[in-house]
Amino acid sequence: MNILYKVAVIGAGPGGLMVAEQLAADPRFKIRVFDAMPSAGRKFLQAGRGGLNITHIMAFDQFVAGYGAQAPQIKPWLQQFGPQQVRDWVQGFGIDTFVGSSGRVYPENMKAAPLLRAWLGRLRRRGVDFAMRHQWLGWEATPSSQQLLKFKTPDGEQIIPADMVILALGGASWPHLGSNGAWIDFFKQDTIAPFLPANCGFEQAWSEVFRQNFAGQPLKNVCLNVIDVHQQAWSQVGECLITEAGLEGSLIYSLSRVIRDALIQQGYVSVELDLFPALTESQLIARLNKPRGKLSLSNFLKRAGLDALRLGLLREKRSSAELNSALDDPTELAGLLKHYPLDLIKTRPIAEAISSAGGVKFDAIDAFGQLISRPGCYCIGEMLDWEAPTGGYLLTAVLSQAYCVAQQLITITPPQAD
Numbered sequence: 001m002n003i004l005y006k007v008a009v010i011g012a013g014p015g016g017l018m019v020a021e022q023l024a025a026d027p028r029f030k031i032r033v034f035d036a037m038p039s040a041g042r043k044f045l046q047a048g049r050g051g052l053n054i055t056h057i058m059a060f061d062q063f064v065a066g067y068g069a070q071a072p073q074i075k076p077w078l079q080q081f082g083p084q085q086v087r088d089w090v091q092g093f094g095i096d097t098f099v100g101s102s103g104r105v106y107p108e109n110m111k112a113a114p115l116l117r118a119w120l121g122r123l124r125r126r127g128v129d130f131a132m133r134h135q136w137l138g139w140e141a142t143p144s145s146q147q148l149l150k151f152k153t154p155d156g157e158q159i160i161p162a163d164m165v166i167l168a169l170g171g172a173s174w175p176h177l178g179s180n181g182a183w184i185d186f187f188k189q190d191t192i193a194p195f196l197p198a199n200c201g202f203e204q205a206w207s208e209v210f211r212q213n214f215a216g217q218p219l220k221n222v223c224l225n226v227i228d229v230h231q232q233a234w235s236q237v238g239e240c241l242i243t244e245a246g247l248e249g250s251l252i253y254s255l256s257r258v259i260r261d262a263l264i265q266q267g268y269v270s271v272e273l274d275l276f277p278a279l280t281e282s283q284l285i286a287r288l289n290k291p292r293g294k295l296s297l298s299n300f301l302k303r304a305g306l307d308a309l310r311l312g313l314l315r316e317k318r319s320s321a322e323l324n325s326a327l328d329d330p331t332e333l334a335g336l337l338k339h340y341p342l343d344l345i346k347t348r349p350i351a352e353a354i355s356s357a358g359g360v361k362f363d364a365i366d367a368f369g370q371l372i373s374r375p376g377c378y379c380i381g382e383m384l385d386w387e388a389p390t391g392g393y394l395l396t397a398v399l400s401q402a403y404c405v406a407q408q409l410i411t412i413t414p415p416q417a418d
Contacts, residue, residue: 008160009033010136011168012040013179014395014404015381017119019166024126028413031128032162034151035178036135039117042177043170047395048112054090054097055083055105055392067392068257070386074397075257081403086396091266104391110153134158136169139187139374147376164376164409168402171195171356171382179382181356188373191364196264197353198387201248202344204327207275207316214312215244223274225339226249228258229265237277242309245348253354253390260347262396265298273340275310281338288330297324306337313340355394357387368408369401378405 005028006345009016012035023029033040055064063083067074067307087097087105088407095109095115107115124130133154140159149163161351170179184192188201189234204414212401219240226234231388238251252259276284278313295303301311314323317336326333360379365371388394 005163006161007164007166007409008162009166009168010149011035011166011170012037012130012132012292013168013170013380013381013398014041014044015121015398016166016168017041018399018402019380019406020123020128020165021119021126022376022403023121023409024128026410026413029409032131032379033123034129034134034136035129035179036133038132038307040120040130040132041112043174043179044116045112046174046177048110048115050155051106051110052115053104053106053392053395055103055396057083057099057103060295062300063393063396066117066391067386067397069387070362073367074386074401076367077287077397077400077404078109080407081400083392083396085403086392086399089399090115094246095120097341102391116326136167136183136186138263147374165378166405167379167383169383172350173197173353173356173357174349177334179334181359183383184359185261190360191373193358193361195350195356195358196260197347198199198257198260199390200254200260200350201348201352201355202256202259203247203346203348204246204342204344206242206244210312210316211244214242214309217242218249219273219309221277222251223277224255225274226255226258226262229262229272234258246344246349247342250390256347257357257387257389259344263344263346269344271342273313273342275313275337276305277338279305281334283315284334284337286331288327288334292327297327300327310337317341354390355382355387357385359383361385369405378409380405 007023007029009020009031012033016033017040020031020033023031044060060082064071064078066074089098090107093115097105098108099105135152135156137150137152140150147162149160149162149165151160169183172181173179181195202320219242222240223235223237228234236251236254238254239249240247240251241249259269259271292300298311314336318326362385364373365379369380371377371379380401388397
């Protein structure tokens with residue numbers, strides 16, 4: 001008789017769906033995807049609301065370096081299924097991709113929903129079964145030849161057996177979409193690194209006047225400078241967003257790991273904004289040295305290139321009287337504009353972060369994600385202890401590892417027997 005391997009994929013995000021897709025192409029595998037939410041891919045859809053960034057076209061080694069300390073573990077996945085393979089995979093659904101000005105790659109229509117609909121349709125046509133509103137509650141018994149999985153379901157608690165298990169449970173950001181990190185209760189404490197916010201915003205104590213006038217406004221064309229715990233300098237040019245609580249946005253996210261780790265390890269971090277990165281300090285002084293005539297302070301500074309937001313930032317540090325006096329010798333004022341100090345005090349809550357660090361440690365799994373303590377059970381995606389900046393890194397690595405795990409299972413599974 002033919003062997004039929006029952007595979008339980010727990011988590012209907014990109015990682016779980018990719019494993020299911022690859023295994024479903026092999027008739028030896030009978031696959032069921034479980035998820036606690038009512039529908040699949042909720043975080044995937046949310047991430048694509050502003051444009052689904054699927055990957056990046058930068059040089060391969062540069063892309064790998066973006067994964068930081070975890071790059072050695074992630075590189076072998078990307079060598080099998082990297083950025084180009086991600087683009088080809090999307091193209092396989094009849095969805096063209098394009099490269100944005102920053103090198104980021106998007107589906108032609110920028111949206112996640114068409115891709116998810118096509119993906120789920122393909123899975124169902126290949127025989128993948130979905131069990132939604134099934135919240136995983138761990139294992140019923142110690143490891144054996146068959147996994148006994150506990151679920152909270154609309155029909156009460158159930159125990160469901162499986163020959164192989166793929167855990168794709170996500171991290172701890174955006175918990176309202178399903179990735180709440182509650183699964184760590186079912187793992188030994190020494191196999192888990194604490195969750196931390198990644199690609200997150202930070203709190204800065206704005207004045208009430210500044211908050212009311214500028215919260216929600218983008219601060220464009222600035223350079224963020226950070227000194228890390230090793231006294232290494234980091235700089236990045238881009239755009240950030242003023243929030244009621246502080247700062248967030250792509251520029252902040254790009255160095256959020258450096259800022260977060262400094263705050264954790266030393267309780268403070270040295271952060272400055274260059275509000276005029278295209279000008280030298282001397283050029284800025286020359287602008288501020290021009291005759292003022294009868295112009296008001298605001299109009300004079302506007303003529304010098306300060307928009308309302310930059311002027312608002314100046315007023316956070318200097319009163320109108322101090323600014324008027326500073327124009328007599330604008331050297332100090334130019335220095336403030338080129339080295340504007342931020343007083344970042346802590347990260348925003350992990351629930352608001354785009355992603356999270358922490359999770360299952362790499363020394364608890366083998367090279368393919370299989371739990372050393374529980375053979376036949378694999379952990380994939382954001383539930384592992386890795387992080388990466390925005391720019392396609394997250395989705396690419398999740399899809400890449402899921403692909404590699406599926407190929408490993410196909411390879412090690414015995415052939416059918418009659």
